[in-house]
Structure formats: C-alpha cells, structure tokens
Amino acid sequence: MYDTEENIRTLMSATGLSHEEATKKLAIRVRVTCGNSVPAIKLAEDVQRLLERTIAVAEPNEPCDVELCIQAHPVTNAPMHLSVEVSIDGIVIRNVIPGSESHSYEVDAPTDLHGLFRKAAACYIAGHVIACSVGQQADASSPFAIVPEPFVFNFAALGVTAEDLERPIQLTDTVLVGAGGVANGFLWAADELKLHGEIAIVDPKKVSAGNSNRCLYFDLGDVGRGKAELLAERVNLPGLHITPVQCDLHRHLADRPGKKATRVIVTTDSRRARRSIQGELPAEVLDASTTDISEIVVHSHSLPNEGACLSCIYAHTHDELQQDKHLAEKLGLTIEEIRTPLIDRGIATKLAANFPGVDAESIIGTSLDTFYKKQCGEGALLTKAGKQAAAPFAFISNLAGVFLALELVRFEKNKNQSSRDNYFFASPWQPPHRSLRRRRRRLPTCEFCGDPHTGKALRLLWPERYLA
Ligand SMILES: [Zn+2]
Missing domain, CATH: 3.40.50.720 (NAD(P)-binding Rossmann-like Domain)
Structure with missing residues (x-):
C-alpha cells in the first residue's frame, strides 16, 4: 500500500x-x-x-x-x-x-x-x-x-551508448548521501550497471508515510524503520557491498578511515544540506535533485577542476531565506530551528504545543520538511512557499535516480578530462535533449571555491588528505 x-x-x-x-x-x-x-x-x-x-x-x-x-x-x-x-x-x-x-x-x-x-x-x-x-x-x-x-x-x-553502460565500474571509498526517493531510483537504475566494490548509504532519517509515494523499495508497512538500513536489506546488487549508516554525513566521516570520503553521491532533499556536504570537501561529487514536480538537476565535479561545486550550483538564494522565514512563521519556530536538519526534542516539544494532535515523541528524528508537508495537507498552509515543499511523483524521483546512474557512467568515462559538461537540467514532462547538458563554471562568490585567480579558491584546492 x-x-x-x-x-x-x-x-x-x-x-x-x-x-x-x-x-x-x-x-x-x-x-x-x-x-x-x-x-x-x-x-x-x-x-x-x-x-x-x-x-x-x-x-x-x-x-x-x-x-x-x-x-x-x-x-x-x-x-x-x-x-x-x-x-x-x-x-x-x-x-x-x-x-x-x-x-x-x-x-x-x-x-x-x-x-x-x-x-x-x-x-x-x-x-x-x-x-x-x-x-x-x-x-x-x-x-x-x-x-x-x-x-x-x-x-x-x-549522452551514453549501450557499450558505455556495459563497462564495469569499481566503487571504493564512496558514500551515497540520502536514502529517499532519488536514492531509491539510483539503486533501482544501478541494477542495470556492472557495479563492483563497496558503498555506504548514509541517512539519519526513518521512513515516513509519504515516502511510499515515490520510493520503490519502501511501502507503508515500513514507516518508522531506518531508510538506509532498509535499502541495504532490500537492494541486491551482486558485486557491490552496501553498508547502511543511520546518521548524517558529517558524523559518519568522523568514523571513516582518514575522516574522508573520496566520492559522494548526493541525493538529499535540500539546498542547505548540499552546501554542508560541500563543506566536508569530498574529492568527487555526483548529485541529482528534483525541484517539486517541475525540474530535475544533475551535476558532478571532481577536484581539482574548473567546474562549479555543489555550493555554486545550490547557492544560497533570496527565495530560500524567504522560504525559511515563511516556514518559521507558519510552524512557530525560529529561523535557527528551521535550519536544524532533524527535529530534536526541543523543537518537537514546541511543535506539539503549536499543533494540537501532534505527538512530540513520534516526530523526534524526522525532518521538518516532512512535518511541514503533512501540515500543508491537513491545514491550509498551501501558499507560494508551500508549493516548494510539494513532493515529486514516483516517476520524477526515479528519473532523477536514472540520470544519476547515467552521470556515474559518464563521470567514469570522462574523469580524466579537466573540462567537460558538468551540469544537466530537464523537465520530467518533456523528452530530454543533449543541448540541456552544459558546463557550469565556478561562482566567483562561492564560499567554497570562489575565484581561482584571486586566490580565494583555496578551500577547493585538493585537500592534503587525498594526496596520501
Ligand atoms: Zn563553488
């Protein structure tokens, strides 16, 4: 169901x-x-x-x-x-x-x-x-x-041939960040590739009822179980060893050898989460996201190169600030609380007080986004900002997952080229066109890579930990 x-x-x-x-x-x-x-x-x-x-x-x-x-x-x-x-x-x-x-x-x-x-x-x-x-x-x-x-x-x-898709791909020191709709789609698509090696799936969240509308490996009976653990249990990719981890990337990296992940495959659901992942300075990033039901964005980069990083692509926007303010107002929380990745005990207590019928215990450890979507449906919170919170339909999340698997193939094939297409966006309702692939340059104002000519790009220079 x-x-x-x-x-x-x-x-x-x-x-x-x-x-x-x-x-x-x-x-x-x-x-x-x-x-x-x-x-x-x-x-x-x-x-x-x-x-x-x-x-x-x-x-x-x-x-x-x-x-x-x-x-x-x-x-x-x-x-x-x-x-x-x-x-x-x-x-x-x-x-x-x-x-x-x-x-x-x-x-x-x-x-x-x-x-x-x-x-x-x-x-x-x-x-x-x-x-x-x-x-x-x-x-x-x-x-x-x-x-x-x-x-x-x-x-x-x-942009890939059937022969490209047949090439074996070895994954090492790789983390899949997020275990929601796009991650489900990526693993569903990956079943058609020849993947070998190991991957960790990192997600602190548990399955919520709404997840079943798009996550092919979850249904309503799974509500409350850890997403990462469920994926590891249900996805069967011969040749690939999957380790589930129920925490966020930052905490997971603290436990990894060298406190790093060479490659991250990013499927989380917010711009802010993406910027914080860039802050962990992974050497290679592959990323796919959906914008409600209107757009899919795919991006990849590796260090050192000239292309845009996650923080350039998902730069902080004025809209985002407006959305945060709107969300804070509607939920009766502060902006800082809105930006907390998961609902903690303090926030849960406040929400339970603001929304009659909400049980504080049951929402601890879930995301505010999920809580907001649910309140949108039950109350009258559907506004311009509410629109941004709309979950994608199943075919959209899974198409984003397919694009991410294709990006992995393209990335493996072209990774030694310093200059390559690194960005793709498409409407899920229209056939894709190759012309929608392009090269995105670094954003001069990016907090992570900035302008290489003025020396502000230091944070993106190949971190020492990858040279060992
Ligand atoms: Zn950047």
Missing part, C-alpha cells in the same frame, strides 16, 4: 485544484497492455511499478479510463488510448483516438534493449500517462500543461 495523500497534496500544489478535485483526478485507472517480446513485457512491468504509486493500475478484468498499449493492439474500449512504439533507438508515444482506423500499432519490438534505457523510457512513459490523463484542463502554468504529441524520446539524448 502507498500513501495517496502525498500525491493529492502534490497535485493540488501544482494545479491549484481542490482536495476533492485532485483526489478525483488521481483516482483514474490505467490498464497497461503489452506485446509478447521480453523488452515489451519488462518495460510494462517497470511502467506499472512507477504508475501504481501515483494512480490506479487496472487489473486485466477491471474497467479502465486509459489504456496504455506497449508494442500491442488495444484490447479495451477505454475513452483514451496511448500507444508506445519501442525501437533500439528510442520510444514514441502517441495519443490515439479510440476506434480510429488511421493508427497502425507497431507490435514488433526489438529483441535487445539495455535495461537502463528501458528504465529511463519507463519513467517518461509513466509521466506522459499522468500528464495526458490527470493533466487535462490543467492550469496553463502547470509543469505538465503542454503535452508533446507525439512524445519522442531518443536514447542518444542521454
């Missing part, structure tokens, strides 16, 4: 719909029909897995509102049909008028399709199904208001 409330809140925030309207939209039933080829069957399974956390997936004998035909002819007279053609080069999704003779369904699937391309395709298909069915009559400012017709996704736009 999954938490439908979290999705309803997200849709309300993105569209301005009422709770009742959003609930109705998300009650839509989709039936997935697929051809007999192995790639079509696996693709259908992946799409269902992502869709069922957001909308209802109909069983073969149940009525449906939308039929998604993956390399197959339709078998229902649902009012909406979407056809998916799969080839070795990519996918094309078309909105077909039911009963029209003009569309010929492609039923010959390729015999071979790389698993990571397939999972990327599954995310885009799930998103397109949601946009077409839920997004109708959406406010023109919604991220999914304009649906491409047809939706053409070429695998070449991902």
Whole structure:
C-alpha cells in the first residue's frame, strides 16, 4: 500500500485544484497492455511499478479510463488510448483516438534493449500517462500543461551508448548521501550497471508515510524503520557491498578511515544540506535533485577542476531565506530551528504545543520538511512557499535516480578530462535533449571555491588528505 495523500497534496500544489478535485483526478485507472517480446513485457512491468504509486493500475478484468498499449493492439474500449512504439533507438508515444482506423500499432519490438534505457523510457512513459490523463484542463502554468504529441524520446539524448553502460565500474571509498526517493531510483537504475566494490548509504532519517509515494523499495508497512538500513536489506546488487549508516554525513566521516570520503553521491532533499556536504570537501561529487514536480538537476565535479561545486550550483538564494522565514512563521519556530536538519526534542516539544494532535515523541528524528508537508495537507498552509515543499511523483524521483546512474557512467568515462559538461537540467514532462547538458563554471562568490585567480579558491584546492 502507498500513501495517496502525498500525491493529492502534490497535485493540488501544482494545479491549484481542490482536495476533492485532485483526489478525483488521481483516482483514474490505467490498464497497461503489452506485446509478447521480453523488452515489451519488462518495460510494462517497470511502467506499472512507477504508475501504481501515483494512480490506479487496472487489473486485466477491471474497467479502465486509459489504456496504455506497449508494442500491442488495444484490447479495451477505454475513452483514451496511448500507444508506445519501442525501437533500439528510442520510444514514441502517441495519443490515439479510440476506434480510429488511421493508427497502425507497431507490435514488433526489438529483441535487445539495455535495461537502463528501458528504465529511463519507463519513467517518461509513466509521466506522459499522468500528464495526458490527470493533466487535462490543467492550469496553463502547470509543469505538465503542454503535452508533446507525439512524445519522442531518443536514447542518444542521454549522452551514453549501450557499450558505455556495459563497462564495469569499481566503487571504493564512496558514500551515497540520502536514502529517499532519488536514492531509491539510483539503486533501482544501478541494477542495470556492472557495479563492483563497496558503498555506504548514509541517512539519519526513518521512513515516513509519504515516502511510499515515490520510493520503490519502501511501502507503508515500513514507516518508522531506518531508510538506509532498509535499502541495504532490500537492494541486491551482486558485486557491490552496501553498508547502511543511520546518521548524517558529517558524523559518519568522523568514523571513516582518514575522516574522508573520496566520492559522494548526493541525493538529499535540500539546498542547505548540499552546501554542508560541500563543506566536508569530498574529492568527487555526483548529485541529482528534483525541484517539486517541475525540474530535475544533475551535476558532478571532481577536484581539482574548473567546474562549479555543489555550493555554486545550490547557492544560497533570496527565495530560500524567504522560504525559511515563511516556514518559521507558519510552524512557530525560529529561523535557527528551521535550519536544524532533524527535529530534536526541543523543537518537537514546541511543535506539539503549536499543533494540537501532534505527538512530540513520534516526530523526534524526522525532518521538518516532512512535518511541514503533512501540515500543508491537513491545514491550509498551501501558499507560494508551500508549493516548494510539494513532493515529486514516483516517476520524477526515479528519473532523477536514472540520470544519476547515467552521470556515474559518464563521470567514469570522462574523469580524466579537466573540462567537460558538468551540469544537466530537464523537465520530467518533456523528452530530454543533449543541448540541456552544459558546463557550469565556478561562482566567483562561492564560499567554497570562489575565484581561482584571486586566490580565494583555496578551500577547493585538493585537500592534503587525498594526496596520501
Ligand atoms: Zn563553488
């Protein structure tokens, strides 16, 4: 079972719909029909897995509102049909008028399709199904208001070849920071790569009900268990040894040999957390984030190079300060308390006093962000700043995870080049384009790297601990 409330809140925030309207939209039933080829069957399974956390997936004998035909002819007279053609080069999704003779369904699937391309395709298909069915009559400012017709996704736009994806990757002295939606997606995608070695998963948080709307390895029955520990238990990547650690990166590094991590793979959910990770001066950073349901950002860098660091990409913004002030006001806390990564006993006591019905004990060790999202749904806290707190749908977090796995492949391939693309952003509702990859330079005002010509970049020079 999954938490439908979290999705309803997200849709309300993105569209301005009422709770009742959003609930109705998300009650839509989709039936997935697929051809007999192995790639079509696996693709259908992946799409269902992502869709069922957001909308209802109909069983073969149940009525449906939308039929998604993956390399197959339709078998229902649902009012909406979407056809998916799969080839070795990519996918094309078309909105077909039911009963029209003009569309010929492609039923010959390729015999071979790389698993990571397939999972990327599954995310885009799930998103397109949601946009077409839920997004109708959406406010023109919604991220999914304009649906491409047809939706053409070429695998070449991902910037890696199927051969690149087959190369073994050795992970050593590596920490995955965060064990939420993007981390779940990264590990799901990593199952299609040849990873070896060891990785630690670091996250102080426990599973909350809302996590089940997007985390493929968690469901409602896991509420209260440590996220990192659960991932280590459930993810099975032969060749990769996973160590779960239930604390934040700073505390974890104090216990590691040399008090460092050479490579961090970052999936945490806030700009502030990212800046504090940069403050730990890791030598290599790979990072993916989602901005509500509108954008995915992927970034990587290694020391020493000329590119932007995490703190340049996620620089402190005026909006962020406004958001903090808003949050502080709404929750009855100080700005300093808002910036505490996890709810401690003092903050829990204050929140319990401010919000009747909140049990202080049960929120200790959880994040304020989660608490705020929950209060947003239950009260009337949906404002401009509240919008930023909207959780992504499953396909978005997992697409970000797929991009992060692809970034790892690209990083390994190009890491000896000092000058390379290090930044990518994309809307999860539109096919990706290679042109969205670019090189981000250091921010002259960055507190960590600054301007190399004025000597302010010292903190980013290769720290001695990596020279040993
Ligand atoms: Zn920087």
